[in-house]
Amino acid sequence: MIARLDRSARSNPRLLVGLVLLAAVALAALAGALVASDPFRTSETVLRGPSVHHPFGTDNLGRDVLDRVLHGVGTSLKVSLLAVVAGTVVATVLGLVSGYAGGAIDDLLLKLAELFQVIPGFLLALVAAAAFGASLLLLVIILAVIFFPRTFRLARGEAIGLREREFIHAARAAGARPVRILTRHILPGALTIVLVNASFQAGTAVLIETGLSFLGVSERDTVSLGAMLFDAQSYLEQAWWMSLFPGALVAVTIVSVNLVGDGLQGLRDVRAAGGVGPERPAPESGQGAATLERLAVASSLGDSTKTQKGEA
Amino acid sequence: MALLEVHDLRTHFHTRRGVVRAVDGVSLSVERGRTLGLVGESGCGKSVTALSITGLVPRPPARIVGGEAVLDGRELTALSERELEDVRGREIGMVFQDPMTSLNPTLTIGAQICETLRRHLDLSPRDARRRAVELLSEVRLPGAAGRLDDHPHLLSGGMRQRVMIALAIACGPQLLIADEPSTALDVTIQAQILDLLDELRQQQGMAMILITHDMGVVAEVADEVAVMYAGQIVERAETVELFDHPEHPYTEALLGALPRLEGDDVREARLAAIPGRLPDLIDPPAACRFAPRCPYADGDACTEHNPPLREIRPGHLVRSHHPASERASRGARV
Numbered sequence: 178m179i180a181r182l183d184r185s186a187r188s189n190p191r192l193l194v195g196l197v198l199l200a201a202v203a204l205a206a207l208a209g210a211l212v213a214s215d216p217f218r219t220s221e222t223v224l225r226g227p228s229v230h231h232p233f234g235t236d237n238l239g240r241d242v243l244d245r246v247l248h249g250v251g252t253s254l255k256v257s258l259l260a261v262v263a264g265t266v267v268a269t270v271l272g273l274v275s276g277y278a279g280g281a282i283d284d285l286l287l288k289l290a291e292l293f294q295v296i297p298g299f300l301l302a303l304v305a306a307a308a309f310g311a312s313l314l315l316l317v318i319i320l321a322v323i324f325f326p327r328t329f330r331l332a333r334g335e336a337i338g339l340r341e342r343e344f345i346h347a348a349r350a351a352g353a354r355p356v357r358i359l360t361r362h363i364l365p366g367a368l369t370i371v372l373v374n375a376s377f378q379a380g381t382a383v384l385i386e387t388g389l390s391f392l393g394v395s396e397r398d399t400v401s402l403g404a405m406l407f408d409a410q411s412y413l414e415q416a417w418w419m420s421l422f423p424g425a426l427v428a429v430t431i432v433s434v435n436l437v438g439d440g441l442q443g444l445r446d447v448r449a450a451g452g453v454g455p456e457r458p459a460p461e462s463g464q465g466a467a468t469l470e471r472l473a474v475a476s477s478l479g480d481s482t483k484t485q486k487g488e489a
Numbered sequence: 490m491a492l493l494e495v496h497d498l499r500t501h502f503h504t505r506r507g508v509v510r511a512v513d514g515v516s517l518s519v520e521r522g523r524t525l526g527l528v529g530e531s532g533c534g535k536s537v538t539a540l541s542i543t544g545l546v547p548r549p550p551a552r553i554v555g556g557e558a559v560l561d562g563r564e565l566t567a568l569s570e571r572e573l574e575d576v577r578g579r580e581i582g583m584v585f586q587d588p589m590t591s592l593n594p595t596l597t598i599g600a601q602i603c604e605t606l607r608r609h610l611d612l613s614p615r616d617a618r619r620r621a622v623e624l625l626s627e628v629r630l631p632g633a634a635g636r637l638d639d640h641p642h643l644l645s646g647g648m649r650q651r652v653m654i655a656l657a658i659a660c661g662p663q664l665l666i667a668d669e670p671s672t673a674l675d676v677t678i679q680a681q682i683l684d685l686l687d688e689l690r691q692q693q694g695m696a697m698i699l700i701t702h703d704m705g706v707v708a709e710v711a712d713e714v715a716v717m718y719a720g721q722i723v724e725r726a727e728t729v730e731l732f733d734h735p736e737h738p739y740t741e742a743l744l745g746a747l748p749r750l751e752g753d754d755v756r757e758a759r760l761a762a763i764p765g766r767l768p769d770l771i772d773p774p775a776a777c778r779f780a781p782r783c784p785y786a787d788g789d790a791c792t793e794h795n796p797p798l799r800e801i802r803p804g805h806l807v808r809s810h811h812p813a814s815e816r817a818s819r820g821a822r823v
Contacts, residue, residue: 280549343590349545350585351605351656352578354571361604365595 192440198433202426206254209247216245216400224416234418236408246422249402253430256313257382260320265375268325272332273359273367277340287333290326298323299385306394313396320385324378331374335367369445376438380431387427402427490562491518492696493542493664498556498566500534500541503549507771511537513720514556516798519664519713524690524697526711526728528704528743532767534720535700539666541566543581544573561663579609582657582695584686586669588649592641598625598652599637602659609660624655628685647678651685658689665690668700683710704743708732716740719768719778722798726805736801736812738783739763777810785811 209216220239227234233242275286302319309315339345339362348358389395390403402423409420500512512534519525527535540546542558542565558565560580568576577583585591593601602624603617612620618637625633628651641649650670657665667686671679687710690697699710707714707728714731716724716739724737735741742763765782777795780786790796790810798808801815 343585343587344593346545347583347585347591347653347656348593348604350543350577350583351659352574352576352608353604354574354608357604357608361596362593 189440189443191436191443195433195436195438195440198429199437202250202430202433203254205247205426206251209244209249209251213244213247214241216240216248224412224419226416227418233422234416236405236416236419237412242405242418242422245400245405246402246426248400249405249423250426250430252313252399252401253383253386253427256316256320256386257379257434259317260382261324261375261379263317264321264324264378265328265371267321268328269332269364269367269371272329272334273336273363275329276333276336277355277359277363279337279340283333286329290329293322294326296322299388302385302389303392303394306389311389311394311396313399316386316389316394320382323385324382328371328374328378331370332367335370336363339363339366369441373438373441373445376434376441380434380438383427383430383434492521492561493517493519493698494557494559495538495542496557496559498538498541498558499554500537500546500551501554502551504771509770510720510773511551511770512541513770513773515717515720515722516556517715517722517725519696519698521663521696522690522694523712524687524699524710526707526714527698527700527717528702528707528714529717530702530763530767533717535702535717536668538717539583539668539698539700543577543583543666544568544570545577575609578605578662579660580663582660582662582665584650584653584657584665584667584670587673588646588653589673591653592649594641597638597640598644599639602637602652602656605656605659620659621655624659625652627658627689628652628655630655646674647682650674650678650682654682654685654689658693658695661693663695665695665697666700667697669702670699671706672701672703679706680709686710716743719773720770721778721808722806723779723808724806725798730802730805734802734805734813736805736807736814737779737809738785738811738813739779741813777808779809783811785816787811 218240220235222231222235223237223239225231225235231241231243233246236242236245271286275283298319301323302316305315305319336359345358345362348362353362386401387403387406390401391407393404393407395401395404405423406420406427409416409423412419495515495517498512498515499510502509502511515534515538517525517527527538529535537546537551541551541553542560544565546553553566556566560576563576565573565576592598596604599618599621602621603614606612606617606620607614610617621637622634625636630636630648630651636644641652644652650673654670657667665686670686671682674682683706686697686699689695697710699707701707711728714724714726714728715722716731716737718739724731724735724740726736731740732744735744763782768778768781774792775795776792777783777786777790780791783791786792794810796808796810798806801807801812
């Protein structure tokens, strides 16, 4: 697996660059957790530009921007990873079962997915945060719910496509049980597209987490990049470093996971073209939908930025 | 008692247009160590019959609405899905038509054989691998030992069909169902695969149902033949008897559709095609199902009564109002 990934990374610059960037971001988060000093410690040296002591400068309360950025990126990654892993695992299992079993189970689960699909995610997050108070756990759950429908439908579509393939019939004729068929014959075929989808969703998760904390929906005791950006607005002209570094880190994080996603997608296409992987029709929702959703989230962020500026 | 006794099997497909009677009262039996050829054109219900016996028809839309299939004293149609899973691959092995798509392209052939072996037999991974190599040699896959870790795309069609056969016989089934096993292959490979199946059947004392539309294949391998038409068996006899004295007009037509290689008029003679096509199996009329295409159809009998399957000679059953021997005795009609 590692060797294969290594070989494909060489022939796939996007994947390689994405992985390197992502590793750097993850390392930064790790450094934030292990070696950076307390991101809440205030000092007298407020609004100082980058220096040897404070490479990224200090903010309006004299806190070190580098420390805060490292912690903030850790928060983003944590939320994103948990939400995507939880959402993907649950949605993939249910999707495969739903697609393979068909019938009443399929009808029920599909209705459930459609229900989640029509709920506007960003709004749901805001309302839920207002109702239950903002917490990382809540955010993770809401993101997982937002991500559920697409992953579910992708996995379900793959299962339906593979279900009627000859080799599945042959496996059944050899006495294979449903669980075995799902795990050994159908899951591997569905895995690539599910992983591609998950990596795109990880980018979206970072964006939504940043957007929500920008609007003030974030746990009190955690540092988040969105909240930093919000604070930075008021000092945009005196202290550019307060917004540049967190903003850049958000961008780098999202670009890196999307590059990984693109790279994985490339691998999948190569495999499909080579005829090694199971051939299949185009998935019901492709990357176009993902891009649209990212744009939609971005534009809703943009709108809220304007609103905030208007109020400020 | 025969190894497999199928009695009055009925499988219907429930579709939006109505109920399709894909298998409509099929009875057949296969003795241990013998080969039954199940013949008929595409869509006549051969495969659905086989799938019904093994419980593999897609339910829904299909439903087995009547009849029974008894394998070695066990009534298969009464078994639960879980019990059927234990029968499939263990007591009944199946070989399908297209070896290019019947193997999982993402798994090595060794993995696929071992999976089946370990599913039914209590084997350690090491023993399963050893047995897999033996099986691949038994089906005479060239370089068997080195092939275990190959993915299917490295193998040719004929080689893949050998792997499929190895899979089918892996757990020593009593019955092997081969559904058009040679149709997708080159002619030379076809003969090899048929020989291999026949040889394995003899060695292992299996019974075999060979499903095909090719009378030539039947003549080569089968001990007994059942001809199917529109969901029903129209003629059943020992192979030699059937080829020498076909009774049903449909069987005659099938034999007439075989190209001949000898005789004076070989170059000029055209292949005899059977006019018309299979009738709609949604609410078929009470008439003889072959009547619209039958050159001998006449009068009320043919259009109003579906003839029963009757024993015209010992061991020779036919479903027709105008079997060949009776036509002859009444004076030949054209």
